[in-house]
Amino acid sequence: MKIAIIGLGHVGLVTACCLVNWGHQVYGFDQDEKKVKQIKEGVPPFYEPALDQLLQDTLASEHFLVHSTLTEAISQCELILLAVGTPISTEGKLDLNQLWQALEDLVSLPILPPYLLIKSTVPPGTTTQIYHRLQDRVEDVICHPEFLRQGNAIEDFQHPNRLIFGLHHEDSQAVIQQLYHPFQKKSHLFQYCTPASAELIKLGANAFLATKISFINQMANFAEQVGANIEEISIGLGSDPRIGPQFLQAGLGYGGPCLPKDLTALSTLAESPLLASTTQINEQQPHFLLQRIESELGDLKGCPIALLGLTFKPNTNDLQASQAMYLAELLLQRGAIVQAYDPVIKDTPCKQLQLAQTIEDAIKGSKAVIIATDWEDFQQLDWSLLQRFRISNLFDGRNLFPYKRAQKLARIFRITYHSVGRPTIRVE
Ligand SMILES: NC(=O)c1ccc[n+]([C@@H]2O[C@H](COP(=O)([O-])OP(=O)(O)OC[C@H]3O[C@@H](n4cnc5c(N)ncnc54)[C@H](O)[C@@H]3O)[C@@H](O)[C@H]2O)c1
Ligand SMILES: O=c1ccn([C@@H]2O[C@H](COP(=O)(O)OP(=O)(O)O[C@H]3O[C@H](CO)[C@@H](O)[C@H](O)[C@H]3O)[C@@H](O)[C@H]2O)c(=O)[nH]1
Structure with a gap:
């Protein structure tokens, strides 16, 4: 599959490398130009065991292209994974500014891929709010929380103990099966639920x-x-x-x-x-x-x-x-x-x-x-x-x-x- 990843932090970069390993073609985009340059040079912007070698191998395969504009990254893609940061605000709420900015950037583009998967941790209701904003332009917006741990991120991504998807349409399961094809025979790993439940599973787990x-x-x-x-x-x-x-x-x-x-x-x-x-x-x-x-x-x-x-x-x-x-x-x-x-x-x-x-x-x-x-x-x-x-x-x-x-x-x-x-x- 051709996949765009917006936000190449801990989650986005590990996801990009692992998806390429599974045979996907990944187009990455991050608004931080310094980070983009570093990644293109094969240097992870943070310490994660074994990621430097994996990144270098991934770049060498030419199946991971890192772009400095969103348009380049998403053209021809079948789905987007959004992995921007959601830090805590002074009022004790998740700060969604990075997410809304990324969404506005997407909205301004003439064509969007049919599926948007939200990997960022968000409060209940956010995925559906995004879906309503994009409803006539995409097939589905899916909440797909990430559970990897820092220091064990590659192993966790490659061997998940569950894969959670908060969907608006049951039909979206087909694209998810394509994305996670290495686990096609492990149906017990997949949990499909409502977006609000998926959002709460993530917050509840931590x-x-x-x-x-x-x-x-x-x-x-x-x-x-x-x-x-x-x-x-x-x-x-x-x-x-x-x-x-x-x-x-x-x-x-x-x-x-x-x-x-x-x-x-x-x-x-x-x-x-x-x-x-x-x-x-x-x-x-x-x-x-x-x-x-x-x-x-x-x-x-x-x-x-x-x-x-x-x-x-x-x-x-x-x-x-x-x-x-x-x-x-x-x-x-x-x-x-x-x-x-x-x-x-x-x-x-x-x-x-x-x-x-x-x-x-x-x-x-x-x-x-x-x-x-x-x-x-x-x-x-x-x-x-x-x-x-x-x-x-x-x-x-x-x-x-x-x-x-x-x-x-x-x-x-x-x-x-x-x-x-x-x-x-x-x-x-
Ligand atoms: N770090 C973890 O171990 C971990 C694990 C599971 C889930 N999460 C969740 O996943 C999300 C991402 O976490 P992270 O640790 O990768 O965050 P991060 O801050 O390391 O990375 C986020 C990246 O998004 C980029 N970005 C921000 N706004 C952008 C925009 N509009 N367009 C393009 N790029 C943009 C930033 O420059 C940054 O590189 C958060 O919601 C976090 O809570 C993190
Ligand atoms: O028995 C324990 C286990 C952990 N810790 C501490 O708990 C913190 C978090 O540890 P861990 O959960 O291993 O690290 P994270 O990388 O923060 O991973 C958590 O946060 C991620 C981001 O949401 C989730 O994806 C992971 O599933 C979740 O484990 C660390 O300070 C540990 O020292 C303890 O004190 N005692």
Whole structure:
């Protein structure tokens, strides 16, 4: 099929490369000329594992053409995928300005492809509003939300656990089957529903995941008070198939460009006290670790601290709504001198934050070490380094070390190990 993609951000670019891999011809367009130039040169404008090679292969195949005008991109296409950003506004609503701008640009064109699929996350009613705007010019406008995770985006796109389509006409299923031809024999993956349901499935999924995390974090805080261990509790809870083991990792809380934004949008729209609590618990979570650090180290003024990890999760260079960055800011507000190390971050908007080139440089001269993002590199942390640099407290804000392993390492290297919702391991 000939497909146009408007918006070549995380979703649009990964989608473009994967669709070419399935044999489609893709025409991409983004209003950001710098981004277009970079993509044409084979350089992804953001970090996503394996995307650089995939992009280069995709461009070499000549089945992905990146255009700097919308007209060029959509001429001769059978469908358009819209993947522009929908950030959160100051009123806690999804800001649809990019979407309305893209729509107006489309409306001004003499001919439109018959199908428009909305991949951007939008509030209920948006897809139908667009359909009414374009009704006499297209066959259907379909809400087709995206569920890929940053850091795992290619794998998620290629192996979806469900494909949701909010349609206005049942006939539209035929074009969807063509688009997703590799899954033709996996009919269980396809869910057809109303556009409003599809829009709410997307917001509901992220709100539910965020709530699951806040739930386990609240359990972790309580477990700490009663001497229980959240690692054991998560295993016990997750073994019930009705609960499931995923998203039960206690820590500093969730961040990133999606979970906080979509949760806030749904919470505002539905006026939901449950979702408002989810946000509140998440905002509090870094404060619990901060309190622990203060009770262990005392006044943090002038206290050198190593912070490992800045991104909102591993395998991304995204700092949006990062709980690690939030904790760094809290420490700086207390007067601590924060030396941070992150495998992919070489610069941050926070000028007071000192960035080290290596884990060793961050640790050297520090009084304590905090793990704030669960990068795999930190699992390989050499605890003898801590001992060598006379660090006696390790605060694991992501429960990166399984408890039994932490007990062993703490004993060998004589380190006090603090984590979230698990008893502190002290070595006499
Ligand atoms: N990032 C994710 O992991 C993820 C996953 C699932 C869903 N989503 C949702 O998908 C949508 C896109 O997310 P993203 O992370 O790719 O956003 P992004 O901000 O990285 O990319 C959006 C792109 O759209 C371009 N753009 C904006 N207005 C345009 C216009 N009028 N014409 C052409 N290009 C335009 C921007 O320049 C930008 O490159 C959002 O609604 C988001 O909530 C994101
Ligand atoms: O048990 C867990 C799992 C995750 N997190 C945190 O939750 C945040 C989000 O993680 P994740 O969902 O893996 O990352 P995203 O890339 O933000 O993906 C979410 O947001 C995307 C954008 O909407 C959706 O497409 C995905 O399905 C949805 O998982 C991160 O800060 C994680 O550290 C935890 O604290 N505990």
